[in-house]
Amino acid sequence: MPALFEFRSVTYSAPPRDRGAVPTPILVDASFDVPRGVFAVITGPSGAGKSTLLRLFNRLADPTSGEIRFDGKDIRDYPVIELRRRIGWVPQVPVRFAGTLEDNLRVPFTLSRNLKFSAEQIEAAVGELKALGLLPEELYRRKADDLSVGEAQRLTLLRAVALRPEVLLLDEPTSALDPDASDKLLAQIERIRAERNLTAIMVSHRPEEVRRIGGLTLRIVDGRVVTSEISPQGGRNG
Amino acid sequence: MDNGMIIVDWLSVATGLGLAFVAIGLSYFQGFRMERDLIIGVVRAVLQLTILGYVLAYVFLIKSVWYTALILLLMAFAAAVTAKGRIKRPYPGAIPVLWISIAGGSFFAVTYITILTMADPQALTPRYLIPLGGMAIGNVLNGISLAGERFCSELESQRDRIEVLLSLGADSHRAAAESVRAAFTAAMIPTLNMLMVVGLIQIPGIMVGQVLTGTDPLIAARYQLLVLFMIVGGKTLSLTIGLRLAVRKYFTPEHQLRKELL
Numbered sequence: 059m060p061a062l063f064e065f066r067s068v069t070y071s072a073p074p075r076d077r078g079a080v081p082t083p084i085l086v087d088a089s090f091d092v093p094r095g096v097f098a099v100i101t102g103p104s105g106a107g108k109s110t111l112l113r114l115f116n117r118l119a120d121p122t123s124g125e126i127r128f129d130g131k132d133i134r135d136y137p138v139i140e141l142r143r144r145i146g147w148v149p150q151v152p153v154r155f156a157g158t159l160e161d162n163l164r165v166p167f168t169l170s171r172n173l174k175f176s177a178e179q180i181e182a183a184v185g186e187l188k189a190l191g192l193l194p195e196e197l198y199r200r201k202a203d204d205l206s207v208g209e210a211q212r213l214t215l216l217r218a219v220a221l222r223p224e225v226l227l228l229d230e231p232t233s234a235l236d237p238d239a240s241d242k243l244l245a246q247i248e249r250i251r252a253e254r255n256l257t258a259i260m261v262s263h264r265p266e267e268v269r270r271i272g273g274l275t276l277r278i279v280d281g282r283v284v285t286s287e288i289s290p291q292g293g294r295n296g
Numbered sequence: 297m298d299n300g301m302i303i304v305d306w307l308s309v310a311t312g313l314g315l316a317f318v319a320i321g322l323s324y325f326q327g328f329r330m331e332r333d334l335i336i337g338v339v340r341a342v343l344q345l346t347i348l349g350y351v352l353a354y355v356f357l358i359k360s361v362w363y364t365a366l367i368l369l370l371m372a373f374a375a376a377v378t379a380k381g382r383i384k385r386p387y388p389g390a391i392p393v394l395w396i397s398i399a400g401g402s403f404f405a406v407t408y409i410t411i412l413t414m415a416d417p418q419a420l421t422p423r424y425l426i427p428l429g430g431m432a433i434g435n436v437l438n439g440i441s442l443a444g445e446r447f448c449s450e451l452e453s454q455r456d457r458i459e460v461l462l463s464l465g466a467d468s469h470r471a472a473a474e475s476v477r478a479a480f481t482a483a484m485i486p487t488l489n490m491l492m493v494v495g496l497i498q499i500p501g502i503m504v505g506q507v508l509t510g511t512d513p514l515i516a517a518r519y520q521l522l523v524l525f526m527i528v529g530g531k532t533l534s535l536t537i538g539l540r541l542a543v544r545k546y547f548t549p550e551h552q553l554r555k556e557l558l
Contacts, residue, residue: 073556138550139465147463169466
């Protein structure tokens with residue numbers, strides 16, 4: 059069985075902001091696999107293109123050349139909207155929509171023109187998300203604007219898994235949090251990943267986080283992606 | 297036309313210039329240093345309006361509706377170029393988009409007013425089409441520049457939010473809906489304000505013109521209303537076309553936000 063994601067000679071250059079300028083190469087000839095079910099970490103110096111690489115997984119951006127395969131097929135062969143529904147994404151800065159936390163959790167179910175959910179289906183799904191226990195029950199009727207950054211990040215995480223995706227992409231979800239809150243959020247991410255059987259790919263620039271998660275590490279060095287296996291909490295073994 | 301109309305000849309205009317001299321003199325004696333700009337402004341206004349008068353007098357001789365439409369198209373093009381100049385970071389290919397939306401909205405409104413409302417073959421002559429078209433295009437131009445500027449800044453400030461919506465399976469139009477709404481509202485507020493206070497605080501230009509040239513104030517009021525409706529309809533349509541096309545420029549067909557344009 060092929061890996062869930064297969065990158066083949068992927069090159070990505072950011073389109074220049076000024077016409078006529080030369081595009082800046084960010085990724086060069088990257089080839090690697092992300093097997094199903096792993097918790098992979100993208101790491102590397104700041105400005106190396108970690109977030110950019112993450113955005114290729116759900117086609118918020120497309121490679122300049124090369125091929126990305128998802129679930130055995132060219133990623134471009136999937137209708138992009140269906141693809142994104144299979145892949146949740148948590149940005150670096152939490153995003154809150156208007157209304158209460160519950161309203162925020164309903165948003166993913168209201169976005170598609172051709173896929174309609176009944177009110178009961180939506181409430182059941184929101185109930186399941188709340189049952190994951192990321193936030194205290196009494197918070198869900200509060201305005202999302204009243205949340206702390208940490209709470210808002212957990213809300214963003216819940217919303218990202220609302221459509222029951224198979225993959226979860228996380229862009230430095232702990233960057234705005236203190237070490238305690240980071241640890242807690244990481245533990246929750248791990249738990250959701252295990253419970254929902256998700257393949258997770260997370261950008262991190264904190265070595266202790268990378269070591270803690272272990273598993274597959276994608277390190278970006280000078281535009282190239284170097285993969286290695288790190289055993290959780292410990293030393294290298296590959 | 298009523299016979300109470302006072303003819304303004306060039307001598308009257310020259311006398312009127314006295315007020316401009318008062319302004320220049322006041323600026324000079326108080327050291328405001330606006331004399332130069334005032335002189336340039338007055339000279340330009342005299343030249344431009346005189347030329348416009350001659351051009352219109354000539355254009356009004358045109359019998360063909362198609363020539364008139366061509367002139368209006370050129371006016372809309374000039375408006376598109378102006379609108380592009382007012383947008384801080386115009387996207388590539390902005391002029392055709394602006395041209396289509398400005399022309400689309402204003403032509404629809406002018407056609408509606410002349411064919412359906414006035415319902416008189418005379419309305420399809422340059423004497424009606426050019427002033428009405430100019431009025432529509434000018435107002436639409438202001439609206440579309442405001443909307444363009446606002447839409448771009450909304451996309452930039454709401455970037456994360458838009459990409460979260462995209463990542464959850466929203467298409468470009470759905471993801472940009474809030475920004476479109478903000479741009480539309482910003483562009484329509486001046487028109488709404490005008491509708492609210494028209495006739496209360498100031499007498500609008502068309503009415504002033506018609507009343508001064510001897511038209512019954514009630515007829516003038518009805519003309520003014522038609523023009524207002526034309527502006528509301530034309531602007532709304534132009535904004536709708538323009539913003540829909542702008543979404544297609546700022547997003548790829550694969551529903552990706554083109555950050556390099558922001």
